[in-house]
Amino acid sequence: MVAHEGAFGADAPLSGHGGGVTFEVRLLLHRRDGEDLVLTTAARAEQDQTVVSAATRMLAAMARRGPGSMELLLDVLTDAFPWVRFLPEPDVHAFAVELVDTMRAADSVGNSASVALMLAAWQHTAEVYSDPELLEALTREHGEDYGTVPDPRGLA
Numbered sequence: 001m002v003a004h005e006g007a008f009g010a011d012a013p014l015s016g017h018g019g020g021v022t023f024e025v026r027l028l029l030h031r032r033d034g035e036d037l038v039l040t041t042a043a044r045a046e047q048d049q050t051v052v053s054a055a056t057r058m059l060a061a062m063a064r065r066g067p068g069s070m071e072l073l074l075d076v077l078t079d080a081f082p083w084v085r086f087l088p089e090p091d092v093h094a095f096a097v098e099l100v101d102t103m104r105a106a107d108s109v110g111n112s113a114s115v116a117l118m119l120a121a122w123q124h125t126a127e128v129y130s131d132p133e134l135l136e137a138l139t140r141e142h143g144e145d146y147g148t149v150p151d152p153r154g155l156a
Contacts, residue, residue, distance in 0.1 A: 049110060056107040063100045070096065081119075083126040095122050 027039040063073050073096050078084050084092055102118045128134055 052112065053107050056103045060100050060104050063096070073100075081123070083123050083130070086126040086130040087122075088129065091125070098122075 025040075026044070029037040029039060031037065059073075062069055070093070074092055077092070077096055077099075084095065087095060098118060099115075099122075102115050106112050106115045128138060
């Protein structure tokens with residue numbers, strides 16, 4: 001099944017051009033036997049990367065500005081990522097620094113997968129802090145050594 005989406009919603013028309021079709025939108029291809037695919041033009045993908053790169057550079061520049069810039073960044077983060085409120089104060093600062101550094105590194109190689117993984121890891125950390133029972137269970141001293149943990153690659 002093919003769905004298309006764009007600036008005008010899911011019903012945006014595909015425009016014909018000569019003998020072929022030019023895509024003014026992204027096409028979402030739902031596959032029965034695998035992960036869905038998004039099809040777009042190279043120019044559109046390059047535009048998207050340019051926008052992400054510009055936002056990354058602006059965020060990094062803001063974080064490096066002078067006194068007060070980190071406080072502004074920390075304030076903005078709680079609006080962008082409400083779950084940050086569950087993190088202890090030192091972790092909020094560590095998250096901000098890691099976010100900027102990871103975004104800059106990911107932008108330099110043109111691959112944002114590491115940013116998505118980092119955001120998910122920090123969100124999971126916030127989820128633990130948001131649940132007092134879970135936090136206590138994960139941070140209490142158990143007093144026992146449970147032995148060697150098997151290599152998960154050998155289990156299947």
